[in-house]
Amino acid sequence: MRAVQYVLLVGVAAVFLGPLYWLVATSFKAPDEIYQFPPVWWPTEFTWENFGLAWEAAPFDRFFLNSTIATVAGTALKVTNAVLTAYAFVYLRFPFKNVLFLGILGAMMVPGHVTLLPNYLTVATLGWINTYAGLIIPGIGSAFATFLMRQHLLTLPREVTDAASVDGAGHWRTLWQVVLPMSRPMLATVLVITAVEEWNNFVWPLIVTNTAEMRTLPIGLLFLKDEEGLSNWGTIMAGTLIVLAPMLVIFFVAQRWIVGGITAGAVKG
Secondary structure, three states: OHHHHHHHHHHHHHHHHHHHHHHHHHHOOOHHHHOOOOOOOOOOOOOOHHHHHHHHHOOHHHHHHHHHHHHHHHHHHHHHHHHHHHHHHHHOOOOOHHHHHHHHHHHHOOOHHHHHHHHHHHHHHHOOOOOHHHHHHHHOOOHHHHHHHHHHHHHOOHHHHHHHHHOOOOHHHHHHHHHHHHOHHHHHHHHHHHHHHHHOOOHHHHHHOOOHHHOOHHHHHHHHHHHHOOOOHHHHHHHHHHHHHHHHHHHHHHHHHHHHHHHHHOOOO
């Protein structure tokens, strides 16, 4: 029975890791090895030429800068918003609190594409088309991040925050000196999930930007495919790896926090 489980696990891992393996291997192959049949499963000689061609075929330096700015600023604003909102839902009393939280839960079930047109009309009215503000501001609210932080804060011992209140600490001091230090694993989880989401965002940057100077890396891949066609797969795979590598490294470094944080967030309702 255990052998069957191992076989199933290996099969599932192959389904998910196979494309990633082929992406990495093709990025370092010479052109003759890419199109060779039977396939060359691992490059006989590693070459960095594909990465140079990809970087020159599209303005990846500008794409990389735009993605970095949008990811850093968007993640910071989104996580800050989620932390403050979650704190309010857990530690403050205000009318219709439960109803508003149900509204946040409902927002998690609404496809993001539903808000594309209203957001675009708002951004266009404000004159934010093709600007960093247009890229970042409409996405600073995250129902999922708020839900995770709220569920985690419910698990914190109430005696600690009550003791801080007795000592004269206000809400800001309680948040920064008591709640956040106890919430580092969940905060790391929300940061990583949000950063990956911002980095990989494709549809909204495609809609709200209209020049190469404001495009982000995911759109840069589409630009690269249009430049290279479907004949130069080494260059396309290398460009894809350039986009994928930063978030892949961050995910593998922080995966234990992600799993632990999501599990902890599901403990208490």
